[in-house]
Amino acid sequence: MSEDPLAWSRDFTPVLRSLAEEYGDDQPLDGYTVAVASHLETKTGVFVETLHAAGARLLVSGSEPYSTRGPVVEALSQVDGIETYVEAGMREEAWEAGQHELLEQGPDLILDDGCELIAKVHDEHPEVAREVVGGGEQTTAGIRRLEAMDDEGMLEFPVYGVNDTPMKNHFDNVHGTGESSLSNVMLTTNAMLAGKTVVVAGYGYCGRGIARKARGLGADTVVTEVDPRKALEAVMDGHRVAPMAEAAAEADYVLSATGSRDVVRAEHLDALPDGVILANAGHFDVEIDVDALESAAERVTEPKEGVTRYHLPDGPRVNLLAEGRLINLTGPYSQGHPAEVMDTTFAMMFEAARDLATGDRDLGPGLYQVPDRLDRAVARRKLDDMGVAIDEMTDRQREYYEDWRLEGSAF
Amino acid sequence: MSEDPLAWSRDFTPVLRSLAEEYGDDQPLDGYTVAVASHLETKTGVFVETLHAAGARLLVSGSEPYSTRGPVVEALSQVDGIETYVEAGMREEAWEAGQHELLEQGPDLILDDGCELIAKVHDEHPEVAREVVGGGEQTTAGIRRLEAMDDEGMLEFPVYGVNDTPMKNHFDNVHGTGESSLSNVMLTTNAMLAGKTVVVAGYGYCGRGIARKARGLGADTVVTEVDPRKALEAVMDGHRVAPMAEAAAEADYVLSATGSRDVVRAEHLDALPDGVILANAGHFDVEIDVDALESAAERVTEPKEGVTRYHLPDGPRVNLLAEGRLINLTGPYSQGHPAEVMDTTFAMMFEAARDLATGDRDLGPGLYQVPDRLDRAVARRKLDDMGVAIDEMTDRQREYYEDWRLEGSAF
Amino acid sequence: MSEDPLAWSRDFTPVLRSLAEEYGDDQPLDGYTVAVASHLETKTGVFVETLHAAGARLLVSGSEPYSTRGPVVEALSQVDGIETYVEAGMREEAWEAGQHELLEQGPDLILDDGCELIAKVHDEHPEVAREVVGGGEQTTAGIRRLEAMDDEGMLEFPVYGVNDTPMKNHFDNVHGTGESSLSNVMLTTNAMLAGKTVVVAGYGYCGRGIARKARGLGADTVVTEVDPRKALEAVMDGHRVAPMAEAAAEADYVLSATGSRDVVRAEHLDALPDGVILANAGHFDVEIDVDALESAAERVTEPKEGVTRYHLPDGPRVNLLAEGRLINLTGPYSQGHPAEVMDTTFAMMFEAARDLATGDRDLGPGLYQVPDRLDRAVARRKLDDMGVAIDEMTDRQREYYEDWRLEGSAF
Amino acid sequence: MSEDPLAWSRDFTPVLRSLAEEYGDDQPLDGYTVAVASHLETKTGVFVETLHAAGARLLVSGSEPYSTRGPVVEALSQVDGIETYVEAGMREEAWEAGQHELLEQGPDLILDDGCELIAKVHDEHPEVAREVVGGGEQTTAGIRRLEAMDDEGMLEFPVYGVNDTPMKNHFDNVHGTGESSLSNVMLTTNAMLAGKTVVVAGYGYCGRGIARKARGLGADTVVTEVDPRKALEAVMDGHRVAPMAEAAAEADYVLSATGSRDVVRAEHLDALPDGVILANAGHFDVEIDVDALESAAERVTEPKEGVTRYHLPDGPRVNLLAEGRLINLTGPYSQGHPAEVMDTTFAMMFEAARDLATGDRDLGPGLYQVPDRLDRAVARRKLDDMGVAIDEMTDRQREYYEDWRLEGSAF
Secondary structure, X not given: OOOOOOHHXXXXXXXXXXXXXXXXXXXXXXXXXXXXXXXXXXXXXXXXXXXXXXXXXXXXXXXXXXXXXXXXXXXXXXXXXXXXXXXXXXXXXXXXXXXXXXXXXXXXXXXXXXXXXXXXXXXXXXXXXXXXXXXXXXXXXHHHHHHHHHHOOOOXXXXXXXXXXXXXXXXXXXXXXXXXXHHHHHHHHOOOOOOOEEEEEOXXXXXXXXXXXXXXXXXXXXXXXXXXXXXXXHHHOOXXXXXXXXXXXXXXXXXXXXXXXXXXXXXXXXXXOOOOEEEEOOOOOOOEOHHHHHHHOOEEEEEEOOEEEEXXXXXXXXXXXXXXXXXXXXXXXXXXXXXXXXXHHHHHHHHHHHHHHHOOXXXXXXXXXXXXXXXXXXXXXXXHHHOOOXXXXXXXXXXXXXXXXXXXXXX | OOOOOOHHHHXXXXXXXXXXXXXXXOOOOOOOEEEEEOOOOHHHXXXXXXXXHOOOEEEEEOOOOOOOOHHHHHHHHOOOOEEEOOOOOOOHHHHHHHHHHHHHOOOOEEEEOOOHHHHHHHHHOHHHHOOOOEEEEOOHHHHHHHHHHHHOOOXXXXXXXXXXXXXXXHHHHHHHHHHHHHHHHHHHHOOXXXXXXXXXXXXXXXXXXXXXXHHHOOOXXXXXXXXXXXXXXXXXXXXXXXXXXXXXXXXXXXXXXXXXXXXXXXXXXXXXXXXXXXXXXOOOOOOEOHHHHHHHOOEEEEEEOOEEEEEOOOOOEEEEEHHHOEHHHHOOOOOOOOHHHHXXXXXXXXXXXXXXXXXXXXXXXXXXXXXXXHHHHHHHHHHHHHOOOOOOOOHHHHHHHHOOOOOOOOO | OOOOOOHHHHHOOHHHHHHXXXXXXXXXXXXXXXXXXXXXXXXXXXHHHHHHHOOOEEEEEOOOOOOOOHHHHHHHHOOOOEEEOOOOXXXXXXXXXXXXXXXXXXXXXXXXXXXXXXXXXXXXXHHHHOOOOEEEXXXXXXXXXXXXXXXXXXXXXXXXXXXXXXXXXXXXXXXXXXXXXXXXXXXXXXXXXXXXXXXXXXXXXXXXXXXHHHHHOOOEEEEEOOOHHHHHHHHHOOOEEOOHHHHHHHOOEEEEOOOOOOOEOHHHHOOOOOOOEEEEOOOOOOOEOHHHHHHHXXXXXXXXXXXXXEEOOOOOEEEEEHHHOXXXXXXXXXXXXXXXXXXXXXXXXXXXXXXXXXXXXXXXXXXXXXXXXXXXXXHHHHHXXXXXXXXXXXXXXHHHHHOOOOOOOOO | OOOOXXXXXXXXXXHHHHXXXXXXXXOOOOOOEEEEEOOOOHXXXXXXXXXXXXXXXXXXXXXXXXXXXXXXXXXXXXXXXXXXXXXXXXXXXXXXXXXXXXXXXXXXXEEEOOOHHXXXXXXXXXXXXXXXXXXXXXXHHHHHHHHHHHHOOOOOOEEEEHHHOHHHHHHHHHHHHHHHHHHHHHHHHOOOOOOOEEEEEOXXXXXXXXXXXHHHOOOEEEEEOOOHHHHHHHHHOOOEEOOHHHHHHHOOEEEEOOOOOOOEOHHHHOOOXXXXXXXXXXXXXXXXXXXXXXXXXXXXXXXXXXEEEEEOOOOOEEEEEHHHOEHHHHOOOOOOOOHHHHHHHHHHHXXXXXXXXXXXXXXXXXXXXXXXXXXXXXXXXXXXXXXXXXXXXXXHHHHHHHOOOOOOOOO
């Protein structure tokens, strides 16, 4: 094993590398204290390094004790200007205490995952919140919470919803979560997807990535949704759509990616076929109602690492992967999101931070979309790295684009 | 052949049928004069019928003389309360005259395709424009023009950009244009797509539908784009991306769906391989620079119905389908968009008209997004017709959705 | 329209062109009278030309009056050394008479489609059959008949089963029938496949091509089979598998490609949903039991060209395309198989004829596989035309391939 | 962790379970000593159990020390009537010695993987070979060797080529190797496949499974082949085809599945892009010329578990997974083939053994195809387990199938 735990990920995060290079001299984040909370594995380590290279002082938390990698914490904590407030496998109390300690340092910028730190700073450190310059959030679940906070007028500072950029939606959610969820399910179960009925709950960006790729591997896919438009899209994309009560009855797998809760719940359990496999690809561990499984089971075993089996009385044996936590980050073979995906997401987070720090826009408190120019700049940086060239508009095309008078003709 | 030219399409437009049924009594459009311009084939005929069933007086134009079907015009013109201003195969002058005559009737609502009537009424009948209650537009190209007009502050009335609803984007553009463009290309050339290199210009909704389905049929796909984000999406979806100058050189087919002009132009011609097939799936006939082909060719032949072959000197023979007009509507085997697709698009147009007429919202002049509630209602109506049931949020899920405090836990 | 009806197809049959060129001097078929029966459209015309270029005297029949194109017959009949025995739209008696007249000429070689001429010559012209040098057959249905004849020891001469070469199976059946069946269904109905449930009967080469491509366009696919291995393959490829009685109940489309008969029959009719569309992609018009539909219907209409609608009493309206004949050859928009596909199939037929004529092998009566060397040679000729280069085995690889002693190691 | 290491796999091997149940009473293998060599993980354990349940005495070897799982060896060795001759991680000499010791026991049947034991028994224990009743072989590489031995007339007993059954080809090679190779590559590298150029060497059953599924996940795929027919199939399936020297130059990944050697060799190294990832999915570790890499590299590091990085002077850094051994069985996260896949393959091996033991056919020495009836029976057993029903031929269909006279008509 290489001694530097971040080395491999650095090779797969060329956009971050090019940002570190470009801003290593200017130091646009000099004088800023930046809090970062995210699943603390190697890619997050490279992200923290990149912010540090641009001049920031870093306060580092994790997103889950289970997804926190010891060697990464150790490597970061040895860097001058980077302070870590978590350890791998921490218990709840110590974890909470670490996050409060971090917030008490008074970060200028908070780059969050699941709205953990931003919610906490508003809820429990309001005086710190009032001094924060701005923040960024990278998950769907976190944005959902920020929207609710924003609706209630509770936000004390501007937050960029990085999760909602086209780049993030397509690159990270569709492809990153899609691929890493499936590869982890495949290896955790050592069962195959071809020929199986895979029920995907939720047809947002994550869900459609999972569904499309499961289909690409040979699965028969069934989608559940609460939104009629997304349901119709799923139908048109070739998936079957059904309510969970019906879909569950023919599932070999149920993969949940809704950002909601109780997607599989007590009322569905009896319908599940014997040997069904349940896994969660959503941010929080509430998508599959684990309490309902615990209550219903007459016996719980662990037939394979990462698999909890609930033996329902007179009913099916239900296999739950990774205890209902998100499978691509906490499964037994989990390597986290593919590195290149995090590369662009973290690059967006970096650009959001730089934009807030350099004050290019005068933003009041609230949740904001990342300006298109930043999103587009990251996309172009990524294409450059891939060696992909694209067309430029000609003058005549630009003119045509801007002119509303009809130039095409039907004759 | 059935005597009623609209019969078959009625079977495939269940959403329009259910609207006609629901609003046949209320007559929400009673007292309104509605101008409709669209490719005047059977589905548009059913749309016109539906508006008429809801009480409107109709003024009907087409979108192109070539896509105007005589029997449809005839059937509509026999209905009391429907006036037609076009005929199949009209020459330019008569066509223009018909549209002006139509506008002089002073329509209250204009439901447009390609912004033809709306541009014309502003440009040449400003006094009529000032009295219009509102409009709707169903194409990408039309929206682009409306945006330019709106930016210049020129719009005199509110227009709903029906093209930009999620329903329209996914249902009509991705799937409708995608399928009908490919099936028309396949039959017009009688060549196969499997094993061919298909260059798709533009990765908007139409382009991605074409690219995905061409790939699903077995083609090797190359996408050209001017937008780095769309280019990156195309790469991640498994297509190759290259500038046209490079892509053209290995193309068996070039299918254009950009909404722009000169996508294939003089500078690309020498790069094209002998026997290449060019077709346009965009609204206007300017995507492929036909003048450039005419100028460059030393001879022009028609080797097969619907195919114009340009023999370039010392160079390739280039086959252009349907004279560069949109292939799915004007090709020799063209049946227009699949009926079910137009069903939802026209249902959105209907709902937009009804919303403007009933004045549920007080809108000033400008381009507006169709309210989500209308889009969602059409999606639900369509799912109902397909017999697809979906889940409803539970109370606890709705609460969770609205609450920003963290309920999931990492412990 | 170009005056030469074969011109377009010649451009898409480069393998035949290269054979015509290579054998134009040698004239390996000089002195041979070759009977050809096949759907007599432009590609078959080029095939006949190619045989003629290699020195043969040609006797030409068709495969169906409906798929016989008048201009092709006319163009061929004007060539010295080519005699045609069919006309477009011939009635049954005249058609039969023509085939008998052809056989009475005493062909040396019979290149058949559906085993029409070969069955007829054995059944009704046994004295001619005894003098035939050999034959070739290009369809699955024809091979099935030849196998039965061979089992009964009835064949009087050797026949190459061209249909069963890897080239033919993958190129022609999977891709040619797959694409042309779907494009014809799409345009004949003007309905879309995305979001529809498409039942494909039969998972042989044709069926799997149709199923895979329908899925690639966005359909939900259900396969019916009688063979457990093919059924399992279909499941593993991601299709659902069910008996027809069950599949029919949820079908939007039923496409039959089994080579069998009565695939959709009386017992299934009541299960069919209203508006279902039935089409046949198998050789004979017996896959869908049209008599059963006729008997059951209380009314028959034609709502659209190429569509026969059976109104079942108190039951569904069932739409049958192209009267149950094979949709890709007899539908209203039919162009026959894509030209490139026929190019390789006809090239195999040519090579089979040449092999039989030059007597490279001394074959007794019976059904034979085409030697691999011929199949491989056609594949290579096709790749050359496509500009695709492949690897050659190195000496070490060839050695390894031939050596059974273990060289790889686990240590 | 469950104490019984075979428990999880038993749940996913329903066909083996049903065989154990059916033959538990009859004991058709009673009195037979059966040698088994295969990757000795949990599924192989269940296979051994099943043979034991049918009455056999078992002699168990592995296929590779690296793929031999200690707990499985231990569990099996505790069963009376099962003797194990390997241990996990054994060194070469001990491994060899164990296999010789096994062969000296004089097995009646040899069920092999890679032709290891069968080659050894002929080469080094000819007196034992002469007494063997028969054998079975489950890999492509093994069959290749057996064909060479058979051509040289060296085989002393009949061997069923289980690898070549339709069931094995489609179920195990296409889907099993396809999925498990990709999931192991994905987790070993933690990089994503979407948007990457994946070069797949070989378009046999394994290669096409890998290529199709990689494409289904969003990769751009390039296939290399030496056989023109397979190359053409790959083109028609939508993959690009190129010689390795050309494909290597644009590869993000090269996955080899040819059954040959030196697929990536010295001459290709300079063409490889920096950071390319090489992995082998073929049986032996000779597909990627590791010696060439060793010789060329100026430095070798291990940037991540399971990844060997060769730093070429002035050239690319080349990452080799699992030391060039087959990635799905020896990678760091390897779980072996998905269990259900091995279920059917081992069921075929079981049926082959039972057929040889019960002497239903009187076979001389040589390599034989497994009779269709056995293959079909396993397929049906598998469908039964999946709850998939299929159609039965009607009498009329069976008659039609057997009758060569034309019943379909063109009129």
